[in-house]
Amino acid sequence: MHIRPTTAADIPRCVTIRDAAFVDNELVNWLAPDRAKYPLAWRQRALAVQRNKLYQSNAWQFVCVADTDDDFAAVGEILGWARWVRRASEEEAAADPWTRQLSVLDRVESWLRWAELKFEQAMYTSPALIQARxxxxxxxxxxxxxxxxxxxxxxxxLETLAVDPKYQRRGVARRLVDWGLQRAEAETEERVARGKPPVPITLIATAPGLPLYRSMGLKVVGWDDASYMGFPVEGGSNMIWDASNYWIRDVEYEEPMERGVVEAVYSDSVLPKSSSLHAI
Ligand SMILES: CC(C)(COP(=O)(O)OP(=O)(O)OC[C@H]1O[C@@H](n2cnc3c(N)ncnc32)[C@H](O)[C@@H]1OP(=O)(O)O)[C@@H](O)C(=O)NCCC(=O)NCCS
Known part of the structure; x- marks a missing residue:
């Protein structure tokens, strides 16, 4: 198998995979409790959202596809996908090499996709989703x-990662996460040599994702239960990749807490004033 950039033609399959992978996800269940009752409305909305995101200038989306030696799937079949989002600092945004300069055509398409989504949201109330949530x-x-x-x-x-349940535990997610790790590692090396801060990775892990991210060197720094928004959901772990411990420092113990284990804390100089760390 190998990964390649996602195209617009891949979006329907990506939506199908995402829905299958997140079928039991508590956040999706809370946002769209009636999606199984209104599958067409749900799918139409999901397609519009995903098409719109594909044209975001800082989004890097990949699919993992089967090759001839993957005898468990048809050659070319999409097995899973991920969306990485580049967030450049204010000072670096204008010249950031990972924020795409969209061509005029892409900009037009991007605007049309955005308008399509906004129009749909304004004109139709989707029965599949609770818009206020x-x-x-x-x-x-x-x-x-x-x-x-x-x-x-x-x-x-890492904004989204989903692998078709039929093809899980075959290394699909590892390949998709590795793309971002390799970028962050290479950039960190090059930037640190120029006296600049390293480039970390952030994500909010679901319970199924946690072992994968841990095995790839990410550390849990807190818990995002979104209680500040009044979400009645369990939430997920705030995870960070920061191999040189520039932003975080490892904690020496793994003390079981109500919601898991903290593996690292922010260094004193960058400790947030008010953080979801309190929720742990
Ligand atoms: C989490 C998810 C993306 C993992 O995809 P995957 O392709 O099965 O993962 P991989 O095969 O690349 O797993 C790599 C490693 O992660 C760990 N891992 C992955 N899934 C695991 C599980 N269910 N339980 C324990 N460890 C797991 C293992 O160490 C695994 O290596 P191994 O198979 O050699 O032991 C997939 O289960 C999924 O789509 N889940 C639903 C959606 C979701 O929660 N996405 C993550 C959002 S943060």
């Missing part, structure tokens, strides 16, 4: 403090 969830990304010290710095964020 979705709005609150979107806004929460801006208020969560779990990554506060890193948020203003240039970093990568």
């Amino acid at each position: 979705d709005d609150a969830f979107m806004a929460s990304a801006m208020t969560s403090t779990g990554f506060a010290p890193i948020r203003a710095a240039t970093h990568w964020h």
Whole structure:
């Protein structure tokens, strides 16, 4: 198997995989409790959202596809996918090499996709989704403090990772996560040589994702239960990759807490004033 950039033609399959992988996910269940009752409305909405995201200038989306030696799937079949989001600091944003300069055509397409989504949201109330919850969830990304010290710095964020349940435990997710790790490692080396801060990775792990990310060197720094937004959901772990311990320092113990284990804390100089660490 190998990974390649996602194209617009891949989006329907990616939506199918995402729905199958997240069928039991508590956040999706809370946002869209009636999606099984209204599958067409749910799918139409999901397609519009995913098409729109494909044209985001800082989104790097990949699919993992089967090759001839993967006898468990048809050659070319999409097995899983991921979306990495580049978040450049304010000072570096204008010249950031990982923020795409969109061509005029892509910009037009991007605008049309955005308009399509906004029009649909304004004109139709999807019965599959509770819009107020979705709005609150979107806004929460801006208020969560779990990554506060890193948020203003240039970093990568793994926004979505989904593998078809039929093809899990075959190394699909590892390949997709490795793409971001390799970027962050290479950039960190090159930037540190120029006296600049390293490039960390952030993500919020679900319970199934946690062992995978841990095995790839990410550390749990807190818990994002979104209680500040009033979400009645368990949440997930705030995880960070920061191999040189520039932003975080390892804790020497693994003390079991109510919601898992903290493996690292922010270094004193960058400790957030108010953080979701309190929730652990
Ligand atoms: C989490 C998920 C992406 C993992 O995908 P995957 O392709 O099965 O993962 P990989 O085969 O690459 O696993 C790599 C390693 O991660 C760990 N791992 C993955 N799934 C695991 C599980 N269910 N239990 C324990 N360890 C697991 C193992 O160490 C595994 O290596 P191994 O198989 O050699 O032991 C997949 O289970 C999924 O899509 N889940 C639902 C959606 C989701 O929660 N996404 C993550 C959002 S943060």
